Amino acid sequence: xxxxxxxxxxxxxxxxxxxxxxxxxxxxxxxxxxxxxxxxxxxxxxxxxxxxxxxxxxxxxxxxxxxxxxxxxxxxxxxxxxxxxxxxxxxxxxxxxxxxxxxxxxxxxxxxxxxxxxxxxxxxxxxxxxxxxxxxxxxxxxxxxxxxxxxxxxxxxxxxxxxxxxxxxxxxxxxxxxxxxxxxxxxxxxxxxxxxxxxxxxxxxxxxxxxxxxxxxxxxxxxxxxxxxxxxxxxxxxxxxxxxxxxxxxxxxxxxxxxxxxxxxxx
Numbered sequence: 001x002x003x004x005x006x007x008x009x010x011x012x013x014x015x016x017x018x019x020x021x022x023x024x025x026x027x028x029x030x031x032x033x034x035x036x037x038x039x040x041x042x043x044x045x046x047x048x049x050x051x052x053x054x055x056x057x058x059x060x061x062x063x064x065x066x067x068x069x070x071x072x073x074x075x076x077x078x079x080x081x082x083x084x085x086x087x088x089x090x091x092x093x094x095x096x097x098x099x100x101x102x103x104x105x106x107x108x109x110x111x112x113x114x115x116x117x118x119x120x121x122x123x124x125x126x127x128x129x130x131x132x133x134x135x136x137x138x139x140x141x142x143x144x145x146x147x148x149x150x151x152x153x154x155x156x157x158x159x160x161x162x163x164x165x166x167x168x169x170x171x172x173x174x175x176x177x178x179x180x181x182x183x184x185x186x187x188x189x190x191x192x193x194x195x196x197x198x199x200x201x202x203x204x205x206x207x208x209x210x211x212x213x214x215x216x217x218x219x220x221x222x223x224x225x226x227x228x229x230x231x232x233x234x235x236x237x238x239x240x241x242x243x244x245x246x247x248x249x250x251x252x253x254x255x256x257x258x259x260x261x262x263x264x265x266x267x
Contacts, residue, residue: 001242001245002241002242002244002245005245005248006209006213006241006245006250007208007209008207008208008209009207009208010207010208011207012203012204012206012207012209012237012238012241013203013233013234013235013237013238013241014234015234017206019060019061019064021206022057022061023198023199023202023203025054025191025195025199025230026195027054027188027189027191028054028057028058028061028188030186031047031054031055031058031186031188032058032061032062032065034047034184034186035047035058035059035062035065035159036062036065036066037184038157038159038183038184039062039066039071039123039125039157039159040123041157041183042123042154042155042156042157043154043157043183043184044146044154044157044158044159044181044182044183044184045157045158045159045160045182045183045184045185045186046159046160046166046167046170046182046184046185046186047159047160047161047162047185047186047187047188048132048161048162048163048164048166048167048185048186048187048188049163049164049187049188049189050163050164050188050189050190050229051163051229051231052229052230052231052232053188053189053190053229053230053231054188054230054231055129055161055188056129056161057230058188059075059127059129059161066125069122070121070122070123071122071123071124071125072094072116072122072123072124072125073125073127074090074093074094074124074125074126074127075093075127075129076089076090076093076126076127076128076129077128077129077130078130079130079133081128081133081134081138082137082138083102083106083137083138083141084102084105086128086138086141087102087105087106087108087109088105090109090126091105091108091109091112094109094112094116094124096108096112106144106145109145112124113155113156114155116155117155117156118155123155123156123157124155124156124157125156125157125159126156126157126158126159127159127161128142128158128159128160128161129161129162130161130162131160131161131162131166132162132163132164132165132166132169133162136174139169139170139175139178140178142158142160142178143177143178143181145158146158146181164187167185167187170182189228190226190227190228190229191228191229191230192228193220193223193228195228196219196222196223196226196228196233197219197223199230199233200214200219200222200233200237203234203237212251213241213250213251213252214237214240214251214252214257215251215252215253215254217253217254218240218252218253218254218256218257220254221254221257221258221261222236222237222240222257225261225265235265236257236260236261236265239260239264239265240252240256240257240260243256243259243260244256
């Protein structure tokens with residue numbers, strides 16, 4: 001649609017961007033380095049951030065950073081996860097047929113993890129996304145999952161990823177035993193205004209457009225509305241491009257952004 005009008009070689013602000021073309025957002029770069037550290041040292045990590053802040057993108061980048069010869073990554077995301085479903089999902093990803101009963105499946109997973117580490121010399125990295133949606137039973141199970149050889153040794157890395165309320169949940173006294181086990185914490189914030197402007201320019205350039213598409217005032221409004229959250233920026237910019245295309249406008253100004261925000265994003 002609007003791609004040829006503006007001269008884009010591909011659709012900008014989309015989710016299917018190649019990892020090599022990712023914008024080097026300082027906060028996200030720091031997060032990736034911490035994720036690598038957690039994996040390398042077989043630690044328990046807690047990662048939080050607002051919706052659309054780039055947590056999942058960082059996880060994607062982590063999978064590229066860790067060589068398959070040394071790591072085995074398992075990714076799980078299920079808002080209605082039960083301990084039994086968790087063990088089944090993880091065992092299936094390890095290529096193992098899980099046993100029916102939860103206790104048997106738990107012991108099975110422990111054996112698989114130990115075998116990977118001791119026999120195949122690989123570090124299992126289990127990532128649980130949308131962890132803020134986990135119920136109490138599942139959170140308690142995570143504590144037991146980290147119990148290898150009475151806490152004296154861990155053959156695996158475990159990473160919980162979720163929205164900011166995950167931190168509040170784990171502050172409750174009932175979850176103190178889990179919180180004490182967390183080795184590394186990181187909260188991913190939005191970009192500042194300068195980073196937001198550079199991010200938008202980057203998204204335009206990697207898709208073939210080097211001339212300005214948004215005025216300075218338009219960029220300021222986009223930052224004020226999105227507070228530097230990548231997914232929000234993508235949605236607003238994409239809608240602005242569609243709006244400008246429908247009006248045959250090559251440059252998007254602050255008035256156009258205001259109209260888009262009022263008509264498409266008003267709550």
